[in-house]
Amino acid sequence: xxxxxxxxxxxxxxxxxxxxAMAANPDTGPGCGLGKLAWQNYPHQKVxxxxxxxxxxxxxxxxxxxxxxxxxxGCTNDGKFxxxxxxxxxxxxxxxxxAQDMAQGRGEHLAxxxxxxxxxxxxxxxxxxxxxxxxxxxxxxGETSPVALVKALNEAVATNPMLAKVxx
Numbered sequence: 001x002x003x004x005x006x007x008x009x010x011x012x013x014x015x016x017x018x019x020x021a022m023a024a025n026p027d028t029g030p031g032c033g034l035g036k037l038a039w040q041n042y043p044h045q046k047v048x049x050x051x052x053x054x055x056x057x058x059x060x061x062x063x064x065x066x067x068x069x070x071x072x073x074g075c076t077n078d079g080k081f082x083x084x085x086x087x088x089x090x091x092x093x094x095x096x097x098x099a100q101d102m103a104q105g106r107g108e109h110l111a112x113x114x115x116x117x118x119x120x121x122x123x124x125x126x127x128x129x130x131x132x133x134x135x136x137x138x139x140x141x142g143e144t145s146p147v148a149l150v151k152a153l154n155e156a157v158a159t160n161p162m163l164a165k166v167x168x
Contacts, residue, residue: 032075033058087116091146098149099139105132117153119163126162 035057042050091098094109101107105128114124131138131153138144138152157163 034061035059087113087150088147090116091150095146095149102131102135102139105129113153117157119157123163126160127157130156130160130163 033054035054038054038057044050090113094113097107097109098113101110110128110131111124114127119127134156138149138156144152
């Protein structure tokens with residue numbers, strides 16, 4: 001029983017320190033997570049006590065990191081990191097099929113990659129033509145890695161007048 005009290009005391013102490021640090025910050029609390037959601041309806045969000053409860057709830061539940069990485073629990077992100085990782089993972093898993101589709105200027109794998117890259121259905125024919133036209137430089141006789149391919153594709157999209165606005 002005393003071990004639980006000690007752990008709770010340490011948690012409260014750390015929460016108070018976090019609350020004091022947040023008091024100097026114009027933000028209204030620990031940002032996001034279950035703690036922010038659970039205590040969001042209480043008035044005076046800048047009060048240290050509410051911020052402490054938000055931070056403590058997040059700390060005890062261990063959910064804020066998950067919320068930040070997944071965009072849930074009131075946490076948001078621009079998704080850019082995850083989108084780039086999805087494209088790289090897809091290219092790694094489907095590299096040979098992508099190379100074939102690029103050589104032909106069409107195909108399921110190339111269409112899926114275009115979608116993951118944020119290229120609209122209306123712009124995909126231009127993307128397919130560009131990959132076929134630049135196939136030799138994008139997939140140089142198997143010397144290219146999937147990550148290098150994605151990088152080269154992003155650069156090619158950025159310099160293509162019809163597709164450049166897609167990459168921004």
